[in-house]
Amino acid sequence: MDLARSHLLGAQDADGGWGANSSGGPSATEPTSLAVMALRGADDPEASRAADRGLVWLRERQRSDGSWPVSDQVPMGCWMTSLAALALAGSPIDRSRAGAGARWLLEQEGRPVPWMSRLFFFLFPRYDVIDLDLELKGWSWFENTFGWVEPTAYALIALKTLRADLPQSQTRSRIEEGERMLVDRVCEGGGWNYGNSRVYDEELWPYPDTTALALLALQDRPGLPEVRSSLDVLDRMVARNESLLATSLALLCGRVYGRPVQALSRRIGEHLESDSRWIDVRAVALASLALREGAVPLYFRNA
Amino acid sequence: MLDRREFLKAAAGAAVLAGLPGCGRDEERWQPSAFAKHASSRTAVIHVNGYERGIAEAVRRGVELFDLPVRGRRVVLKPNFVEFDPQGVINTHPAVVAAAIEVFRALDADVVVAEGPGHRRDNEYLLTATGIGNVLQDTGTSFVDLNNDAVRRVPLRSGYTGMKALYLPETVMSADLFVSLPKMKTHHWAGVTLSMKNLFGIVPGSIYGWPKNPLHWAGIRESILDINAALPMPRFNIVDGIVGMEGNGPIQGEPVPSGVLVFGEDPVAVDATCARLMDIDPEKVSYLKEAGRFLGNLETERIVTMGEDPDRYRRDYRVLSQFTRIKANSRATAG
Numbered sequence: 001m002d003l004a005r006s007h008l009l010g011a012q013d014a015d016g017g018w019g020a021n022s023s024g025g026p027s028a029t030e031p032t033s034l035a036v037m038a039l040r041g042a043d044d045p046e047a048s049r050a051a052d053r054g055l056v057w058l059r060e061r062q063r064s065d066g067s068w069p070v071s072d073q074v075p076m077g078c079w080m081t082s083l084a085a086l087a088l089a090g091s092p093i094d095r096s097r098a099g100a101g102a103r104w105l106l107e108q109e110g111r112p113v114p115w116m117s118r119l120f121f122f123l124f125p126r127y128d129v130i131d132l133d134l135e136l137k138g139w140s141w142f143e144n145t146f147g148w149v150e151p152t153a154y155a156l157i158a159l160k161t162l163r164a165d166l167p168q169s170q171t172r173s174r175i176e177e178g179e180r181m182l183v184d185r186v187c188e189g190g191g192w193n194y195g196n197s198r199v200y201d202e203e204l205w206p207y208p209d210t211t212a213l214a215l216l217a218l219q220d221r222p223g224l225p226e227v228r229s230s231l232d233v234l235d236r237m238v239a240r241n242e243s244l245l246a247t248s249l250a251l252l253c254g255r256v257y258g259r260p261v262q263a264l265s266r267r268i269g270e271h272l273e274s275d276s277r278w279i280d281v282r283a284v285a286l287a288s289l290a291l292r293e294g295a296v297p298l299y300f301r302n303a
Numbered sequence: 304m305l306d307r308r309e310f311l312k313a314a315a316g317a318a319v320l321a322g323l324p325g326c327g328r329d330e331e332r333w334q335p336s337a338f339a340k341h342a343s344s345r346t347a348v349i350h351v352n353g354y355e356r357g358i359a360e361a362v363r364r365g366v367e368l369f370d371l372p373v374r375g376r377r378v379v380l381k382p383n384f385v386e387f388d389p390q391g392v393i394n395t396h397p398a399v400v401a402a403a404i405e406v407f408r409a410l411d412a413d414v415v416v417a418e419g420p421g422h423r424r425d426n427e428y429l430l431t432a433t434g435i436g437n438v439l440q441d442t443g444t445s446f447v448d449l450n451n452d453a454v455r456r457v458p459l460r461s462g463y464t465g466m467k468a469l470y471l472p473e474t475v476m477s478a479d480l481f482v483s484l485p486k487m488k489t490h491h492w493a494g495v496t497l498s499m500k501n502l503f504g505i506v507p508g509s510i511y512g513w514p515k516n517p518l519h520w521a522g523i524r525e526s527i528l529d530i531n532a533a534l535p536m537p538r539f540n541i542v543d544g545i546v547g548m549e550g551n552g553p554i555q556g557e558p559v560p561s562g563v564l565v566f567g568e569d570p571v572a573v574d575a576t577c578a579r580l581m582d583i584d585p586e587k588v589s590y591l592k593e594a595g596r597f598l599g600n601l602e603t604e605r606i607v608t609m610g611e612d613p614d615r616y617r618r619d620y621r622v623l624s625q626f627t628r629i630k631a632n633s634r635a636t637a638g
Contacts, residue, residue: 020451020509028451028509073454074470074510111520141512145520148512150424194422194513202555205386209425243428278427278436280448 003272004288005047008035011281016053018281028071032057033083034285037297040090055091058084066100078142081105082154086297089161099165105155106170110137110147132196136181148195149185149210152178153217160220161300182214183226190229191237206230208237212249216298219256231257238264244271245283251290256299265291333461333532333597344572344600345369347610348580349564351545358564359402362541365566366406368609371539373412376479379447380404380414383485383501385422385553387432392546392558395486397434399543399564403484404442417474419449419504421514422554426450447474450508461532461597463525464518469533475505480537483570487544487561487577488552489622492523494588494629495581496553497574498540502530524590531570531598540573541566544580549620563616571599572606579603579631580613581620587629 012018017027018035032054039051061068061084067077068084085101088094113134138147139155156178163171187197191206192214198204211234218227231253238250251264268287271279289296347368351361380403382395400416407414416439423429426448430436439446452472459468475481485501493500503526506515518526542565550556561580567573571594575585585591585601595601622630 021448025451026453030509070510073456078510079512141516142510145512145516148516150513202551207423207425241425241428241432243425243431245425246428276427277440278430278446280426280451283427 003269004284004291005039005042005044007272007279007284008039008281008288009046009050011035011284012050012053015057017057018054020280020282022279022281022284026071026073027057029058029061029068029078029080029084030070031281031285033080033087034282034289036087037090038285038288040087055088055094058087059094059097062097062101066102066104068101076142077104079139079151079154082139082151082158085158086154086161089158090297095165098162102158102162102166105139105158106166106174108139108143108155109174110140110152111144112137133181133184136177136184138178138181146195147181149182149192150194150213152181153210153213156182156217157298157300160217161297179218179221182218183224186214186226186230187233189233190226190231191233192230206233206237208234208241208246209249211237212246212253215253216249216256219253219299220301222257231259235259242267242271243283244268244276244279244287247271248283248286248290252286252296252298255290255293256301331597332463332528335597337460338532338597340597340599341569343605343607344567344569345607345609346565346567346569346572346576348576348608348613348616349566349610350562350616351564352562353560354396354398354545358398358545359405361564362399362402362406363409365541365564365610366410366539368566369539369568371410371480373407373410373480376412377477378407378412378414378480378482379475379478380407380416380482380484381449381475381501381504382416382418382435383496383504384418384429384433384435385420385504387429388554389432391554391556392548393486393488393554394433394435395484395543396545397438399541399545400435400484401438401442403482403541404438404444407482408442412480415445415447415474417447417449417452417472417505419452419472419506419508421503421508424450424508424513447472449474449505450513452507454507454510457533459529459533460535461529463528463593464521465525466517466521466529469530470507470510471533472505472507475534476536478536480539481534483538483540485540485542486553487542487547487563487565487581489549489556489581489620489626490553491551491623491625492519493527493590494622494626495574495578495583495591497542497577498570499527499531499574499590499594502527502534506530524593527590528593528598531594537568538570539566539568540570542573542577544577544616547581547618547620549581549622551623557621559618559620561616561618563611566610569599571595571601575601575603576606576608576613580617582617582631583620583622583629584631 019025138152384394
């Protein structure tokens with residue numbers, strides 16, 4: 001835990017935000033939100049001060065429509081709004097800001113397929129190459145594009161966390177649709193790719209990070225068969241992929257689903273000590289959250 | 304009769320539509336003043352037996368044919384690593400990346416390796432599993448994650464996607480020489496993926512997502528053209544065709560030992576040469592044909608090939624049935 005924290009403290013930019021890479025780079029909403037979540041609540045004044053500076057960075061970047069941009073360089077509202085809303089949701093004075101972000105999410109959805117394309121594929125079914133229910137839109141990476149697993153998972157976590165502050169009927173409807181979208185896109189045998197489960201009759205491979213995020217989004221649906229099979233798939237994938245990102249997300253899932261976690265926890269500790277060149281702020285922040293016993297901002301069961 | 308679900312899922316290939324060979328009919332969609340095609344282009348085909356030995360010598364031989372002014376300049380090497388399969392040949396082989404680093408360093412260039420994987424967000428895993436990370440560590444070479452690099456808004460100089468501008472990484476835009484270092488592969492949306500398609504990896508995922516979906520919406524063919532036309536800096540290309548991929552590329556295809564590295568400054572000429580080595584007609588690959596109108600040379604008579612005789616290394620790469628039309632002999636070799 002201390003190693004992760006000191007890594008994050010060392011990576012904070014002068015403007016109070018965090019860039020994706022541990023060695024610096026322009027501050028961005030995703031790494032800043034995750035670092036704030038990881039450092040808030042730590043019994044460490046230095047970490048608290050760093051988190052507060054990160055919160056200021058986030059407050060100052062919220063757009064008038066409630067969304068957050070990728071960074072100062074890219075001003076449009078985007079998928080990272082879910083993470084910023086989650087980071088602010090834990091701060092009582094920022095709850096209304098988080099709610100505004102969540103309300104923006106309620107209005108976003110993946111772009112439907114144009115009728116011209118539908119007609120083309122109706123006339124030429126040999127180009128029917130994927131297996132998706134396209135009526136399920138979920139959430140996209142940014143406006144006016146197709147919905148994918150990761151932004152949908154983050155949006156579900158944010159909406160489920162903040163649902164008490166949101167219009168009930170609309171929120172319930174979007175959450176149900178998002179859950180159906182995740183279930184529709186599960187890979188054969190379990191787990192999630194980025195969005196498709198099959199292309200050209202070939203099964204696509206599930207990935208540990210997308211699988212873990214989808215499972216976190218469905219943590220209140222432990223009885224779904226797709227969830228049970230995906231937990232087993234995640235265990236198998238993480239046995240082969242020892243990256244900090246995969247291990248941390250698997251540990252977060254393991255804790256919330258009551259799975260054995262000691263080995264994953266030990267592996268994260270060893271990983272942080274090894275000082276790998278390739279770990280980034282996102283992975284370290286998730287490691288810090290995963291090593292925390294008890295409630296973390298990505299757990300909404302009791303929200 | 305398709306039911307509604309079947310009908311809609313077929314429609315999902317909206318992304319594919321624009322990328323299908325032969326679907327596009329374009330007037331001039333580029334700024335004529337921004338592009339000046341040379342009367343001819345040079346490429347080089349250098350034979351290499353395998354990845355075990357002789358790669359650095361082959362890369363040196365190929366690069367030296369072009370007299371690149373890189374002394375003291377910043378050279379950005381952009382390999383293709385998008386996914387890992389221990390049984391597959393998805394990525395530019397680490398030995399080729401290592402050789403390129405060695406050769407450009409020997410020319411006193413300041414070398415950086417940069418990539419923005421389009422299928423995975425876990426760089427630590429990809430770098431470790433592919434072996435590229437070891438190469439970077441052993442050679443002390445910096446790596447830039449193009450998915451999260453600082454960006455600048457780059458106005459497009461061609462108008463295929465309908466986008467006005469793209470956010471592109473500072474590392475790429477500030478390069479003195481940009482080297483595309485792809486794998487020679489078939490591609491299940493675009494037909495082939497070579498030097499030009501490899502540039503999807505410079506588009507930042509943090510902005511455009513994983514996979515880089517707005518490019519699919521805008522059309523893969525159109526995006527390849529606009530991205531390639533957007534780069535103003537000198538370019539070089541080294542295609543890893545020592546073992547290429549056929550069938551359902553770029554991820555799930557099968558290996559083809561072709562035994563070549565292909566070099567050149569003109570990405571269109573390099574990709575056309577590679578396509579011919581794959582027994583694919585570049586004039587039947589929609590984006591290559593269009594690129595041949597303004598970005599570089601496509602026709603055999605406008606390409607001077609140095610090194611080995613390409614005909615000795617021509618292999619019959621299988622393509623999916625949807626792409627049989629791009630084969631040079633147009634016979635079905637579906638994979």
